[in-house]
Amino acid sequence: MGVSSMxxxxxxxxxxxxxxxxxxxPGYDHHAIVETVANGRVHVIEFSGNPTDKSNAQIERTxxxxxxxxxxxxxxxxxxxxxxxxxxxxxxxxxxxxxxxNNCEHFASWCKTGYEKCPQVSSFARRIRMIPAxxxxxxxxxxxxxxxVVASGGKAFVRSCAVQVVSRALFGVTCVVGEAALFAxxxxxxxxxxxxAVRRVGDNMKPRLRxxxxxxxAEAGYEALGAVVGSIVGAAIGSFIxxxxxxxxxxxxxxxxxGGRLLGKLFGRCMHRR
Numbered sequence: 001m002g003v004s005s006m007x008x009x010x011x012x013x014x015x016x017x018x019x020x021x022x023x024x025x026p027g028y029d030h031h032a033i034v035e036t037v038a039n040g041r042v043h044v045i046e047f048s049g050n051p052t053d054k055s056n057a058q059i060e061r062t063x064x065x066x067x068x069x070x071x072x073x074x075x076x077x078x079x080x081x082x083x084x085x086x087x088x089x090x091x092x093x094x095x096x097x098x099x100x101x102n103n104c105e106h107f108a109s110w111c112k113t114g115y116e117k118c119p120q121v122s123s124f125a126r127r128i129r130m131i132p133a134x135x136x137x138x139x140x141x142x143x144x145x146x147x148x149v150v151a152s153g154g155k156a157f158v159r160s161c162a163v164q165v166v167s168r169a170l171f172g173v174t175c176v177v178g179e180a181a182l183f184a185x186x187x188x189x190x191x192x193x194x195x196x197a198v199r200r201v202g203d204n205m206k207p208r209l210r211x212x213x214x215x216x217x218a219e220a221g222y223e224a225l226g227a228v229v230g231s232i233v234g235a236a237i238g239s240f241i242x243x244x245x246x247x248x249x250x251x252x253x254x255x256x257x258x259g260g261r262l263l264g265k266l267f268g269r270c271m272h273r274r
Contacts, residue, residue, distance in 0.1 A: 003074065003076070003196070003197070004073070004074050004193040004194055004196065004197035004209055004212065005071040005073050005074065005212060006072060006074065006197075006205065006208045006209050006211075006212045007071055007212065008020070008067050008070040008072050011037060011040060011042060011067055014034050014067075014072065015034065015037065016034055016035060016037070016081050016085060017033065017079075017081025017084040017085055018033070018072055018073070019031065019032075019072070019073040019075075019084075019108045019109070019111070019112045020032055020034055020070055020073070021070070021071050021073070021105075021108075022069050022070055023069050023071065023269055024069075028120060029105065029120060030046070030104055031046070031104040031105040031107070031108040031109075032044035032045065032062075032064075032104065032108060033045045033046070033084060033085070033088045033107075033108055033111050033112075035061065035085060035088070035089075041063050041064065042063070042064040042065075042067065043061060043062075044061070044064055045059065045060070045061055045062075045088040045089065045092065046059065046060070046104055046107070046108075047059050047104040047107050048060050048062055054097045054099065055097075056095070058093060058095045059088075059091050059092055059093065059095075059107060060093070061092070071212075073112070074197040074200055074201060074209070075112060075113065075197075075200075076196040076197065076199065078112045078113050079112060079114070084111050084112055087110070087111045088107075088111045091107070099121075100121055102116075103118060105117070105118040105119075105121075123182075123186075175228050175231040175232060175253075175257065179227050179228050180224070182220075182224060183220055183223075186216070186217070186220035187217050187220065190213045190217050190220070191213065193213070194209055194210065194213040218268060218271070219265060219268035219269065220268075221268075222264040222265065222267050223261050223264040223265045224261075224264070225264055226260035226261050226263050226267070227257045227258070227260045227261040227264065228260070229260050230257045230258070230259050230260020230261065230263070231253045231256050231257035231260065232256075233260075234252045234254070234255055234256020234257065234259070234260075235252060235253030235256065237252060237256075
């Protein structure tokens, strides 16, 4: 199933049953289903609640006046508008928001296709799977650090330093290779979704879909670059912490990678925000 999104410039582009999202500067997307469009306002059904406290979040009707940073999804296969609205309305008042398994994107995707999907969570999960490899490489460095402390001779110290240099280089290579693989996957997905979407729109819409594909690829590139830089800088900083630095440098590198990824995504969104 292919799905792509394009920026909404006019409220006239929206119709009942559309799946829309807003790109938030903090790096996440909020999703909803359009119920009606009337008098210059968009009525949506969404998982609504306090962004910082979703304990009382529920599916409800809300009204949107500003379509800035709103994007509309284009599906190659999905339910008709009547079915989408019926599915959305039958869940009004439902609670049980869970950021990983039952969030606003899961809800909107289910209304449109019958499948609860959330690429935001999937992307995070793919990054999590890379952590064991990074920590394993860092463990090599940790094991090589202690001999330098207790070394009885110059050769042992030099050998220990050499191992640390190689292990740090391997950590950097592991980060680069992992992020390159994720970036390649995101590029292929963006291209696949673009090709699926252009078959369902007129020629006048194709340039906008192409632009959105390019922006998605650029944002993924900023994320990958930020993650690599954050991982390497984090590991380097951690290695300078007295006594325990060599033990936790890998963990700090992982944390730095997530921080760098977030900053990269923020930078990418700011670059394309208009």
